[in-house]
Amino acid sequence: MVSSRERKVASKPDTREEILRTASRLLQLNGFNGFSYGHIAKELGVKSAAVHYHFPSKAALGVALVDRFRTRYRLWMEDAAGLPAADQLSGYVAIHRRFLERGARVCPGGVLQAELYAVPEEVQASVTQMAQEVHDWLVEVLTAGRASGELTFEGPPEAMATVVGATVQGALQMARILGAEQFDLAEAQLWRFLGVSRELTKS
């Protein structure tokens, strides 16, 4: 699927992609207002003007970051669509736990929500869409999971979705201070509330 035209001859694996990866890491660590073109450029060994070439404005960069994350998310959801509800939820948690493992990062969506009114409007719009999509997905999975008998939680799926999403986001941020174990504790607790014995669905 890779066109023959764009084979990178050894040491030139697409600067644009590297920018996105670096920026993504910085976003997860420091927040949107906690990194700059200069930071990205320095890490990549280029000048900030080069970054501007690929992303004219920081708003554009922010939107690209969110949309990239959003796309991956959607692909993953489609991929996991057939699985049991518990497995889908397990994957959802695992995705977030990975942020933690990669050096105390937090979810890009979460940190952008926290500083929502301090980021460009275009970015706000993208974040809003992503958050809504993820929330809808959670509601869906929880609804189906309970209908099929896989899950046995109480209360409306809508409320449960908010608790699951908020717990994951919040625990991720909290884990930086209280330690990574807190995230695992929170996860274990969620499984109890969902009526799932975790050992069974360990991925």
Next chain:
Amino acid sequence: MVSSRERKVASKPDTREEILRTASRLLQLNGFNGFSYGHIAKELGVKSAAVHYHFPSKAALGVALVDRFRTRYRLWMEDAAGLPAADQLSGYVAIHRRFLERGARVCPGGVLQAELYAVPEEVQASVTQMAQEVHDWLVEVLTAGRASGELTFEGPPEAMATVVGATVQGALQMARILGAEQFDLAEAQLWRFLGVSRELTKS
């Protein structure tokens, strides 16, 4: 409060205090890196140099903000110490819901955790202490509450504390995007998990 001009000349209730209140509001709305001396000064109708007089550096201002919040918290905890566990937890949630009501703000502690590595070290230290204190308090209340039979949740109090804290923080941030109702849904769900019928402890 009223549309009539505020006579700031007549009533002079400590500029320092007004700075803290304004900065606190901006912090809750935009995050630590989302406001400046200039913003504070403009809102108060003074120059930024005046703000520097009261708080020499932004780190100092940040620490003052956190410590002020921390102190209030501690006083409130002492105050509520005698109450039933459900009432204490209810108050805890209410404190946070108030942020929401005051114009889609989030918890200062929460937003600082989100951008933790992008704030001055002194501020990080204060935030860490506050978060630890609140967490310890939650564990205590939950432990005592279950021991007394008031609460009937499953799992270790430690894990439940993380879920409660994370849910509140996360739901607050999420409510900006998904709507304030989400916070209430999450709260209701928490009460279910705690085995408390919410109507009884409505404050």
Next chain:
DNA sequence: GTCTATATCCGGATAGAC
């Protein structure tokens, strides 16, 4: 305590050479 003025630096952004 607050002001004016200023120093310094940084961040976002653009123009044009290579």
Next chain:
DNA sequence: GTCTATCCGGATATAGAC
């Protein structure tokens, strides 16, 4: 595509007058 050079504005911070 990346560089050098540069502009602009904003942010932190300080000095000294009032």
